[in-house]
Amino acid sequence: MTNTALITGSSRGLGLALARSLAGAGWNLVLTARDSLPLRAAADELGALALPGDVADPAHRRRLADAVPELDLLVNNASALGGIRPLDAFPLDTFRGLLETNVTAPLALVQETLPVLRARHGAIVNVTSDAATGSYAGWGGYGSTKAALEQLSNVLAAEEPDVAVWWVDPGEMNTAMLAEAVGAEEAAGAADPAKVAATLHDLVRSRPASGRVNLQ
Incomplete structure (x- = not known):
């Protein structure tokens, strides 16, 4: 049996x-992201289905959800940063948008796919951040949405014993999102996403009990 994964922000x-x-x-993949050109390039490279x-x-x-009548792994990786700024100056419209992308969308996608995940005893990975638990000045908007995602994951794990649920803190990685927040020079010193992904793949393969996982 070939496994199928749906990965957002891919x-x-x-x-x-x-x-x-x-x-x-050898996994079958359904990939999604907002930027269609790099997404389609990734899908062509990997033999995956791209749904921008x-x-x-x-x-x-x-x-x-319609594209995955059989699903073994849902990875809620897509998220928005919303800028690094103090809470007293954080635009509320921006915050509402962060909640929609970082909290509501992952929960809604879980709701859409839970029937097939239950049927195949699948797994859910919700990608979070140390900003969910740390009091980092300027990161309150983003961090609070990740804290909400962590609690949703925590409760979901209790409610869904037949589905593995991991809320995963990948640590700092050399990504465009981190570069947006701290600058390209500082981001360049962070971990290689490929190494972090290998650790995450090992997690999926070994299937530990549901819970919060630090990948670095």
């Missing part, structure tokens, strides 16, 4: 690195 960074790792192990779109769009989430 045109770059950790999502793309994990897709490459899983493809090397925004996970905050309910119609797009429905298309994703």
Whole structure:
């Protein structure tokens, strides 16, 4: 039986690195991200199905669910940063958008795919951040959405004993998102996403009990 994974935010960074790792192990992949050109390039490279779109769009989430009548792994990796700024100056419209992308969309996609994940005793990976638990000045908007995602994951794990649920802190990685936050020079010293993805793939393969996982 060939395993199938749906990975959001898979045109770059950790999502793309994990897709490459899983493809090397023979997984079928459905990839999605907002930027269609790099997403289609990744799909062509890996022999995957590309479905460009925004996970905050309910119609797009429905298309994703329809594309995976059999599903073994859902990876909620797509997220938005919203800028690094103090909470007293954080635009509320931006914060609402972060909640939609970083919290509502992963939960909604879980709801869309849970029936097939239950049937195949599948797994869910919700990618979080140390900003969910640390009091880092300027990171309150993003971090609070990741904290909400962690608690959703925690409760989901209790409610779904037949589905593995891991909320995964990948640590700092040399990605475009980190470079946006701290600058390219500092980001260049962070971990290679490919190495982090290999550790995440090992997690999926070994299937430990549901819970929070630090990958670095």
